[in-house]
Amino acid sequence: MILRSLFGSLLSLCITQAAVADTYATTKCKQFGHPEFQIQVTSTTIPRVDIVWFLNGLEERVAAGERFKSGETMQVGWMLTKLEATSNGTLKIMEPDMKSVPIQFVDSIDSTLKQLRSQKDTVESFSPSQSLSFPSLQQSVVVHRNYKKIQHILFSRIDPKELDSGWWLSDLNDDKGSQDPKNFAKISL
Structure with missing residues (x-):
């Protein structure tokens, strides 16, 4: 009973901590006649x-x-963020909730920073001096029909064009199928 109570208290503490939002803001933008970011x-x-x-x-x-205005979008890594004016004159940066279509923006930057860190660290684990070229959340990726079950993948990229990110995900075990365009589809990133 004591352990259950202890773990319940710890879980409650973790949930409470996770729900607390900290607000951060720039401090040097106003000297250039621009609103601060929040x-x-x-x-x-x-x-x-x-x-x-x-x-x-x-x-x-x-x-x-560079100048930014309320209502504009800004790409951060692969994430599309949106700027919104606040009552105190700052520009709040909001990110997609990653649940809704069309995109619904929420007052957070958590997913944006987590994914940026993850992608940056992944690339740097292969090549530390690599210049990063992020696709946009609004672009597509070409995937093999069995992409969810592939055991040996080839993830490659050609030059992006408009809404095509240039990323391809192929099945290395499907030599014949990988030559047939019918075995591939474009999906949203």
């Missing part, structure tokens, strides 16, 4: 260095002359 982070798994890096990057873009 983000919400609820996950404690996001390293503070990633948050600082992201905010510094926004400040550098504004200092270099």
Whole structure:
């Protein structure tokens, strides 16, 4: 009984911590006549260095002359984010809820930063000096008909064009089928 109570308390504490959102904001944009940016982070798994890096990057873009407005979208890694004006004059960065079509934006940047970190770390594990070229959430990928069950995959990329990301996922065990265009389909990233 004591263990059940202890674990219940720990679970409750974890849920409470995960639901608490921290607000972060840039501080140098106003000196260039631009609104500051504001983000919400609820996950404690996001390293503070990633948050600082992201905010510094926004400040550098504004200092270099870029201008952003409420209602615009901005690509961060592969994620499409949306800017929304707040009552205090900042630009809130919102991300897709990853559940709704059409896209519904939520006041968070958690998924964006987690996926950016994951993709960056994956690429750097193969080639540390690689320049990253992210597809957009709005683009498609070409997949082999059995892509969910493939045991030996080939993930390759050609030059992206408009809504085509250029990514191909092939089955290395299907020599004959991989030559037949009917065995492939475009799906949303």
